[in-house]
Amino acid sequence: MSTTEPTTESTTEHEIAIQELDRVTVRFAGDSGDGMQVTGSQFSQSTAVFGNDISTLPDYPAEIRAPAGSLPGVSGFQISFSSSPIYTPGDAPDVLVAMNPAALKRNVGDLVPGGAIIVNSDAFTPNNLAKAGYASNPLEDGSLKEYNVHEIPVTTLNARALEGLDMTAKQVDLTKNFFALGVMFWLFERSMEPTLAWLEEKYAKRPIFIEANKRALMAGYAFGETTEIFHTHYRVAPAKLRPGTYRNITGNEATALGFLTASQLAERNLFYSSYPITPASEILQQLSLYKNFGVKTFQAEDEIAAIGAAIGASYGGGLGLTGTSGPGMALKTEMVGLAVITELPLVIVDVQRAGPSTGMPTKTEQGDLFQALYGRNSDAPVPVVAPASPAECFDYAVEAWRLAIRHMTPVIYLSDSFLATGSEPWRIPELDELPDLKVANRTDPQGFYPYMRDPETLARPWAVPGTPGLEHRIGGLEKLDVLGSVSYDPDNHHRMSMLRAEKVARIANDIPPLEVFGPPEGDLLILGWGSTYGAIRSAVERLQGRGTSIAHAHLRYLNPFPANTGDVVRAYRKVLVPEVNMGQLLFVIRGTYLVDAVGFNLVRGKPFQISEIQMKAEQLLGDL
Amino acid sequence: MTDQKTPAIASDREPILLTKKDFVSDVDPRWCPGCGDYSILAQAQKAMPEFGYARENIVFISGIGCSGRFPYYMNTFGFHSIHGRAPTLATGLKASRPELMVWVITGDGDALSIGGNHILHSMRKNVDIKVVMFNNRIYGLTKGQVSPTSDYGQKTKTTPGGSINYPIHPLVVALAAEASFVARSVDTFPDHLQETITRAGKHKGSTFVEVLQNCNIFNDGAHREFTDRDVRDDRMIFLRHGEPMIFGKDRDRGIRLNGVRPEVVRLGNGITEEDLLVHDETSEDPTIHFMLARIYWPEFPVPVGVIRNVTRTTHDALLQGQVDDAIRREGRGDLRAALGGGETWTVER
Structure with missing residues (x-):
């Protein structure tokens, strides 16, 4: 959590400090049956509506319901939110909400030093501790002393809040994630309105579930407000995004x-x-x-x-x-x-x-x-x-x-x-x-051939069934240039292969050039594609802030490459290509442009962290 | 209805008169001389004017195999796709363009081996496509390998010691997949074949026609034992809706049920037509249809004709119906509203 001035104001009878933060990363973790994805997305929704820039990362097991309380059954949802633009869901969470021992064990190692942990202490039973592989209770054995641990008996408090409703104990228990959500709404000054509206819609036909989840949410919020276990709540101001309507x-x-x-x-x-x-x-x-x-x-x-x-x-x-x-x-x-x-x-x-x-x-x-x-x-x-x-x-x-x-x-x-x-x-x-996507079907039979081509794009006509006079046959066999009949002619096959290649290559004339973020030439270019964008951009921003000669270019077109791609990758002393694979774009870039680009490849089933890219870039810059 | 002018109403144009010649493309058929496919092509071209569709509203889609060439010879729209997958293209085309008449031309290997899954699902979804499967019980285009309908023990290039696999019964598969129209004909029975294709074309819904077809190069005489002119009346049964199941040159034999099993009986000696099964192609209960699809020479005469013909709403109609309902209920979609759906907020300048 990056902080500015702490202030204090009196809210209830307690003195509660309010801390202004630039950016916070929260991870919700629980059993895959605990509703962590719903909890996370509701928190995200309120946070987005509040006006923070946000980025989220759900992390759930493939098994719909792994054994309850087990390590493989842990489901997580991470959200990072900020008062300035952000590009990733955050490297390490500042706050971990752990609904059971397995969730704690799986996630505590990712937390920032001194980070906050909110646990459902009711779930720390000998049975659950054993399932998570804890020899002793981490809430009691001092192993969490470097963190700021808040124990809340969520299950008990939530059950009390729902007393009197005509629901089974199991149904009551399923709402405890909303109690935890309520606590988090209070802690970060989020509005409960979007979630209340969502409940009304989601359970329109089951009013009792609206009432139950509402009570759970409000009870959690009230708990945050009245209890003495939190001495601070946190304020992350809205971000300055480009004007417009957002969702x-x-x-x-x-x-x-x-x-x-x-x-x-x-x-x-x-x-x-x-x-x-x-x-x-x-x-x-x-x-x-x-x-x-x-x-x-x-x-x-x-x-x-x-x-x-x-x-x-x-x-x-x-x-x-x-x-x-x-x-x-x-x-x-x-x-x-x-x-x-x-x-x-x-x-x-x-x-x-x-x-x-x-x-x-x-x-x-x-x-x-x-x-x-x-x-x-x-x-x-x-x-x-x-x-x-x-x-x-x-x-x-x-x-x-x-x-x-x-x-x-x-x-x-x-x-x-x-x-x-x-x-x-x-x-x-x-x-x-938005762009105009309208193109006309071919309708004129005069001079029509199925493989005639547009001189600019080399596209053939779209001649659809139902058009009188255009009856023709196409298929998987090689076609005679222009006429479109089946052909085994050697020269025709060569010509058609060239035409198919040229047609795609010419798309380079129809797409924007590769943009560079940073100096147009210099020491290091980080070239990425796809979802590595956020981590690369954040790392490059940090390093540029220190006066390093570093730029970022991100390919949205992988075939054909934008026409200026060769010029861009040749304008830096080093090119780094981070990918969540074993070096596929790297191979193509090296092969296409004969540049000595280097890869950074981590295939762990999760996105890069900003710090990882930053360290790799620093290492390369240090070698120069 | 051979080459005479047949008045027909196109689905979306002026009444038109088309003949077989209108459906002959400018490509010369290239099958082996004597191939049964020539006859199937000729009967299909003769049947086409019957349907009242303008040529541009008819599409033939094929897979791979000798049958796959068929679309090139039809002067309609045509798509020679990849092995076994013609029903998938046909399904997508019909779903998005319900006004078109869509045929699938396939073979025993294409439909029942590599493309088996697509036959199952296009039939059970009652996609309004007309599948015509040429069954020569061999892989012909690849020059003579065993097919899913080849006989047990049959020697082919890939089964020199005899096939160790039991053959599939194509019409049983079609029935099991809930095809709403199931029929069988023979390449060398031109009138019967043309009539069968005509009936298939007029059916709305998933249509499966098996045509027993001779590959005179790689599996010559595969059906000869019962299709030859001098034996066919005794070894085949021509099914007619509402008529008792009688066969034989002298129309002296029939099929009746003995308990739950079919048996061939000779009429006379107290057995009359009353005892025989009466063919009901429209029966919702498919039990007898399964029986007809399963019985075969030499234990039984081979049934040809329409085995099953039931009415169900087609896949394309149901899909279009849901679209129309949604528009009626919610009005035409408003893109601005869709983009701005859910919780939004505004950032001011």
Whole structure:
């Protein structure tokens, strides 16, 4: 917690100090049945509405319900909030809310020295301590003495607050996370209103749950206000964000909204076809709510069917969209090739997760870049875009469609688990800020050939069934240039391979140049892509503050690269490429531009910390 | 209804007159001389004018195999996709463009081996696509490997010691997958084949037609034992809705139930038509349909014709219905409202 002047004011009968802070990072941790994700997202919502800049990171186990009280069953949600712009959910939490011994054990090591711990002391029973592998009770054995520990008998106090309600003991117990949330709302001066409104909506048909959670929340808040265990509460002033209307948004929500928007801008119906897979399933769930926009969703029998149906929809003139994660991408591979050779617009979403194979389904990774760029038989070039933050997912979902339609090509959109489930404030765009995505279908049979090309983009015409006079056949067999009939001619195959490559390469003329944050030349460039943006940007800002010659460039287009990428990477003495993979962009950059870039690669299923990037950069600068 | 002008009403245009010739593309078919596929193509081209669809509103989608070439020869829209996956493209196309007539052309390997999953799910979802599966019981395009419908013990290039696998019964699969129209015909029965294709085309919903087709190069005579002209009447049964299950050159034999088992009986000696099963293709209960899909030569005559034909709302209609309902209930979607949904706050200048 970075602090400014402490002040004191009298609130209740107690003297409570108010401390002004720039930035705070809180982690909620509990059993996966304890509702930590709901608690975290409600705290985030109130904090965003309050006007702080926020960044969040949920961390949950793949098992829906691992054994209660066990270490694998611990679910966490981290939020960082600040009075100035921030880019990451924070390296180390300042405050840990631990609902049981397992949650404490799993998370206490991440806490800043002297950080605050709020525990549900009722959960520290011999049984739970044993399940968490504690030989003695850490609340009593002095092992937490370097932290500021607040013990609250949450279970007991909460049960008392709910007395008289017609609920089972189990149901009562399920609301204790809202007691903890109430305490945190008091501690950080958050409003309870957004959560109360959310409860009214969520449990509209179960009024007793509204009442129960409301009582739990208010009891927690009142506990904070009246108890003497907290001597301070904390104030983080609103951040100065760009003027506009904001909402808090996760990457998957922004992605779904981006695709909806693309269909409205293109004036074509969206057809989203997908097979459930973590962490992409929310996109299918959310798009299924937009039926009154003409959006049709299709839960296919498998990953291959999902992309096949999307290609069918695009062939018919709609926006055929499919989404998955790495293992599903592998299955879709042959179909992506079909979309390449038939030159149909299509967007394939890959919300990356840790692999190979099933890997760690709920953990983040950037390991599918090679798969996106090269994972097909033969030469099958596909444009690849990758948003850098949860809010940016919106922009690149629209952009993916702009490229797909304008250039008649499948486009791969690479998100990842960190972006998909993390959240941040998103400035809601005005409709007139958005690009025009309208293109016309071919309707004139005069002079029509299926593989004739636009001289500028090399795109072939979108000639959809139902258009009189345009009856023609396409497919996976090589086509004769222009005419589109099947061809095994050697020179034609070479020419068509060159045309497919050139068509994608020319997209470089249709995208913005790579921007550099910092000096246009100097000692060190950190080049990133995707969700490493926040950690890199924060580290670079810190080092620039110390007068170092360091810059940051972040690629949103991985194929083709922006036209100036070579110039940018050659303008620094050293280039560092941090990635949550074993060095995939690094390999491409070195191979493409012949620069001696170095990698920084940590594949732990979690995002980089700012300090890690900073240390690596300092080390490289020190070697110069 | 061969090459005569047939009046037809296009779905969205002036009444049009189309003939078989209108559906012949400018590409010369390239199957082996004598291949059964030529006949299937000819009967399909003859049947097309019956449906009243303009050519541009008809789409043929195929997978890989000899059958996969079919779309090139139809003067309609066509998509030669990848192995086994034609039903997936057809599903997406039909879902987003319900006004189109969508055919899937496939083979025994394409539909029942690599593409088995897609057949199951497109049928059970009652996607309004017409699947025509050419069953030659061999992989022909790859030159003679065992297929999922090849006989147990059959020697092929990949089973020199004889196939150790039991063959799949395609129509049983189609019924198990809840296809709403299931039929069988034979490449060498032009009139029956044309009639079957015509009925398939007129059905609304998931349609599965097995065409017993001869590969004269790699599996010649696979169906000959019962399809040859001189034996077919005795070894096959031509199903007609509402008629008793009678067969034989002299129409002297039939199928009846003995307990829960079918048996072939000779009429006379106290056995009359009254004792025979009467074909009911519209029966919701599929028990007899399963029986008809399963019985085969030499134990039984091979049934051909429409086995099942039931009415269910199609996938595309249900999907469109949900869209229409949502628009009726909530009004056309307002993008501004969708973007600004949930809790928002404003940062002032």
